[in-house]
Amino acid sequence: MVADPRARPAAEPRPSPSSFVRQASSAPPRLDPVLESRELKPGAVIGDFELVKRIGVGGMGAVWEARQRSLQRRVALKLIRPEQIDAHTIELFEREARAGGKLNHPGIVGVHAAGESDGTHYIAQELIEGGHDLGSAIAALREGEAIPSDYYREVAGFAAQLADALQAAHDAGVIHRDIKPQNVLIDAEGRPKISDFGLARLVEEQSLTGRYGMLGSVFYMSPEQAAAKSIGVDHRADVFSLGVVLYEMLTLRRPFEGDTEQQVLERILHEDPPSPARVRSRVPQDLAVICLKAIEKRRDQRYATMRDLAEDLRRFVAHEPILARPAGWARRAQKWTLRHPTASACIGLGVVSMVVISWLLMQTLRAKEEAEQRASEVLRLSGVKRLRDLEARAERLWPALPSNAAALEAWLADADALASDLPQHRASLERLRAQAAGSGADGEPAFADDEQAWWHETLRDLVASLARFLDPDPWVGTRANVARRLESARTIRRRTIDDFAREWDEARFFLAESATYGRIDLAPQTGLVPIGPDPDSGLWEFWHVESGVRPERDEENGRLRPAADGGLVLVLLPGGAFRMGAQRIDPARPNHDPGAQLDETVHEVTLAPFFLSKFEMTQAQWRALTHENPSFFGPGRVAAEEAPLCPVEQVTWEECQAVLARGGLALPTEAQWEYAARGGTTTPWWTGADPQELRTAANLADASYLRGNRDAFAAEPWDDGCSAPAPVGSFAANPFGLHDVVGNVWEWCADGYAPYERTVREGDGLRSPLNAAALQERVYRGGGFATRAAAARSAFRVRFLADSRDNDLGVRPARPIDRE
DSSP states (O other): OOOOTTOOOOOSOOOOSOHHHHHHHHSOOOOOOOOOOTTOOTTOEETTEEEEEEEEEOSSEEEEEEEETTTTEEEEEEEEOGGGOSHHHHHHHHHHHHHHHTOOOTTBOOEEEEEEETTEEEEEEEOOTTOEEHHHHHHHHHHSSOOOTTHHHHHHHHHHHHHHHHHHHHHTTEEOOOOOGGGEEEOTTSOEEEOOOTTOEETTSOOSHHHHOOOSOGGGOOHHHHTTOGGGOOTHHHHHHHHHHHHHHHHSSOSSOOSSHHHHHHHHHHOOOOOHHHHSTTSOHHHHHHHHHHTOSSGGGSOSSHHHHHHHHHHHHTTOOOSOOOOOHHHHHHHHHHHOHHHHHHHHHHHHHHHHHHHHHHHHHHHHHHHHHHHHHHHHHHHHHHHHHHHHHHHHSOSOSGGGHHHHHHHHHHHHHHHTTHHHHHHHHHHHHHTOSEEOTTSOEEOSSHHHHHHHHHHHHHHHHHHHHTOSSTTTOHHHHHHHHHHHHHHHHHHHTGGGHHHHHHHHHHHHHOTTTTSOOOOOOTTEEEEEEOTTTOOEEEEEGGGSBOOEEOTTTOOEEOOTTBOOEEEEEOOEEEEESOBSSOTTSTTBOTTOOTTOOOEEEEEOOEEEESSOOBHHHHHHHHSOOOOTTSBTTBOTTTGGGSBOOSOOHHHHHHHHHHTTOBOOOHHHHHHHHHTTOOSSBTTBSOGGGGTTTOBOSSHHHHHHOTTOOOOOSSOOSOSSOOOTTOSOBOTTSOBOSSBSSEEEEEEEOOOTTSOBOTBTOOBOOSSGGGGGEEEEESOOTTOOGGGGOTTOOEEEETTOOOTTEEOOOEEOOOOO
16 A cells, blocks of 8 residues: 555644634643542553543543554543542443444544443543633633634634534434533634533433433523423523523623522523623624524524524624524513513503503604615615625626626626615614714724614625725725626737737647647637647647736747746647556556556546646746635745745635636546646656656655655655745656646646546546535545655545645646637
């Protein structure tokens, strides 16, 4: 077998995914000062587990990092302290093991094993590397000086992940019943993991509450738990508890406090906490509304499921209207009545007659006011929806070609119609501000009415979004970007075909006479300009105009010189049949490769001619299409003059699909990639069967990589001078004139992972996966600077989730031939 093809460089640690997680990472573990039994020391053996180090202690026991000897894996071993062992504790422990064993979700700490050894009861769980609990993170934030600007959206996404995990538990028949920050672990990547299912209720088992009294953490209990109504505790108790955790993340204080446990329980049962937006004025109103719905005292008023809660949180993150609504005056009155039944009855008798009279007098006036208010609300919500629809349509209106010109013009007309409402929205916003009861510490208006505050938040966001939408900078404002696209669509044919008629005539004449190309009649390709054949391969090359300036040839050898601002160079590859894959059985047969894998079965594929980039896409070319550079090895980590020429990396398959479409480009299929990488050869690499021949042809893991990456453990026995991605074109080209098809960075392909016996699409060889789930895994090829030669063979296949990114994973664009 081949050594790990995904070996990573030991570059600087990547930044934590959120400021929320950075607080968790900096906070010390919260441990209670409980002494352990003296027998529990590093090196002690409990069953199949050898203790390594203690990582936490609590009232019931301790958690150790341990090594499971039979499987050679590291686990978190949870142990009961000997003095705590009794029937109740053992039942809690066994219940946690059973509950965890029923669950398999990335957001839940996995349970590997449970048992007893020499009187010591244990549970072996997934070890959370670099983990901290949410309680530590909140404590660190509470002690900090300021809340980061993007904090609240991060909290919403974080809470949505928790809701997803709890929905999985509920689907499996497990109700946690003890959701609190200390039971939420955060791994090194910032992902939450729910732990401690000791109080969980398994729907097919008897509840613990009935036998042992009220259980759980009092500050996070649902009203039904606080009332000790064991029969009435269902999955909505977890919804309430998660809502309390969300409240604490938003405000950095718990919604129900008290000097005694009884005071806390009374407040849970009978008092509503203030809106998070009143506690901290920067809390977005929509997020406050979501939180308050989750902690409604009546279960039927809460979110019905964790899935509903997660979906509303994601609507907030995506700037979409949420489904929850703030409590209106009727609901607030109902709550007050339930909390004060005697007073409400007395007041009701005194005001009922006045209400009837007032209702008759005010009916006409109220109808008029409500009609005006509803019209204004409809306009606001309509503006939000129209804006979201226009943004979504804009993403689909690529590439900027004449075929899209009419659609771009229609889009601009709709955008201008939406923009005409902006003055009215601004005037409405000013009227709402004038109705505010005062202002908060940040200068924002403070409303006494939650519904009015919600509308203010919606309108304020709409006005701000419209202002960005109309920004004259095309890299900021969507309207300006679409206008720029329309101008390009109107002129691209002139700029690439009419102005280069002589070059197109020459290219068409040559290709029509070329046996290599099968004497094809190539129509002029909008967006491309012919720049002649490569002096070594003889294959014709074309400049992609929208990605940079025209590449120049070296005056001495005629080869193209990559330039920092140069556009993509697309090589026109001839079509034909080739043998794809590799076999290790018969050296006399084609595609023999001693390193061949089981999924590389040799088979024949026929391809039509297509364009493929001569070089991997550079950081400068990616920036030309996006105005962004996601690369890890960008400016600051490599020389300033080299960074634009280094391949773009840290790009997902999904991002590549979207960005390449802007330039009328696409990802190559797996068949197209291997055909191009082989360059007409049938050996393991285009250089031959000996990896030593890759010295000058590939940037792979070698002596330089070992020196620059302290975690690397194996490399090739040569030195190419590179410990990171090299500028494109630094190594020799293959017979088709393509550089870096071996090494430098891995390259995404269009295909979902599928066995080779699956049929391929005629023309480009796209392979259909077995099912929709397989589409989540996309193929990438060619190896990278951190890869050894064996994993960079022409036939070697690797798959990765489509939303994955890495600092040795990039892209080589392709383009089909336009048939005009």
